[in-house]
Amino acid sequence: MLKAENIKKKFTKITKKKEQIEFYANNGISIEAHDGEIIGILGPNGAGKTTLLRIIAGILEPTSGSVSFDNLNYQDNETEIKKNIAYLSGNTKIYNTLSCYELLHMCADIYGVKQEDAKTRIEKISQTLDMNSFLYNRIGSLSTGQTQRVNIARCLIHNPKYYILDEATSGLDIISSQIILNFIKGEKQKGKTILYSTHYMEEAENICDKVIMINKGIIIAEGTPAKIKKDTQTTNLRDAFFKLIEGDKNEE
């Protein structure tokens, strides 16, 4: 089980007048994700989704609060936790000078996949994601969609238990997006836990078991898509989100 408790993350912004302004990108966010669950993290740009997912992936340290995976925390078990995580964002960049095969082999080595298993896994993943035609090409020569498929392959190589996907379909064409959505559904069926942030509400509504809506660093709604729609008396998550934001604006 993945558990994030009361996550707060403070950043300091320096204005043009050289004044330091402190603000909270996350201000007391808690999440619980059970095995085989897809949790959607929804919110507009600047809501704090990326910061939250970076903290959960162990790239950033929270100002306060804690993150644990199966009762292991980052302070004592960082390497152990990271071995069970795959982090993928729409902005994730990979090494252009390496070939897809070299990258996947390097990832297999880093995650401790046995040499004899690594080759088989690469072949299998390449088959699944239809990468055979460009497996030995340099990543720098691939299209955006192909590169994102390599990124997914990178995430699959160590058969992780947890997926942290931040705007993974952002900027992709409909076919590449569908490949990622199919991949998420497939992994859920295998009992994997997936945190999935997006600003495409329809996408989240289709695949997520539970949705967490964030705005300005705090949770504004939480539950199954059906529950959120019912609570806000709307027919889709987009409308529900706007209704919740509207309330927030009125309060301002």
Place this chain on the structure above:
Amino acid sequence: MKNNVFNILKKELREMFRDKKSLAMMLVIPIFIPLLVIGMSALFESQMNMPITDYNRIGFNYELNSVEESIIDDLEINPVYDTEENLKEQFEKGEIVLYVTKNNNVYTINGDDSDTTTYASSLVESYFQIYKDYLQTDYLANHNVDPSEVLNIITLEENIVTEDNFFASYVTNYAFFFIIMAITVSATYPATDATAGEKERGTLETLLTFPIKSKDIIIGKFLSVSLSSIITGVLSLVLAILSLKIANNMFKKKKKIDLMLSSSSLIFALIVILAYSFLISGLCIAIASKSKTFKEAQSALTPLTFISFFPGMIAFMIGITTTNVYACIPFLNYTLIFTDITSGNINFIHILLMLISTVIIIIVILKIIIKQYKSERVLFG
């Protein structure tokens, strides 16, 4: 842990060897060393072997007697006789190298400070010395005095025990100095690319999601940059030896100048190169990893490039000798110890102190970078 250091090293080397700019920095700069060594040697050779016809056309505003004519004939001076005004005009046109004027019993050598005038002056000085000796001997003989008793009251002999091979040490020291410069330049590009470049390209975030400790990432990167510097250093040393060998053949027969280092000197030179490669790689990574962009890192590394040259250059120019303290001061120690090596004064304590100080500095640098790599300000600042 070792495995992940190796994985990072392998990744960095693949990126480095596939990047044309990194390769150029690593392999092209050493090519300048033979140009420097052979160029300096050729310049020296041309100055030492200037043909006499280039500087033996000398003007006189007075008639030479038969004795003087015989002397200048022996010295292969090609005399031009004319008035002072005409000789001056010929000198300005470059038709004569210098001219000698005589007013009463005062002789004046007229010329400039060019190399040819210097050589011509030495010819004229020889002519006057021989003529003066002749006149003195003749005068004493006419007065029934044995010239040898007056002119050779004391006997001075010169016995040069060790030949001061100034030119050889000059060329070899500059060759090594250029090796240091080549290593510095070679370290800056891959260090920038592996740190600020990786940050700018966005791949650092990906790297940080892997189950690798920041210590392993830094050591892997440090080793790859060091390897690049060592390749440049060793290649530079090989080219320096080859070019010194070529230059050696230009002088050995005529001037007895030996530019070659002994095999033990070469081994110690290699040790200095290795130590310097590790030190400069660590420093470059430490500075570049604080920068957000490639450009910013290059600007930040520029002062280091100068700092790495100056202490050694100043020490070399003003002739500082190595002491135990100087052997511990980075940058200064490498040049001083190498100067000692080229002049055959290998001091094991100095070399040991240099190695100890280098290892301590590298450990401190690596610890600082590893700490930096945990800081969000460095990664996302």
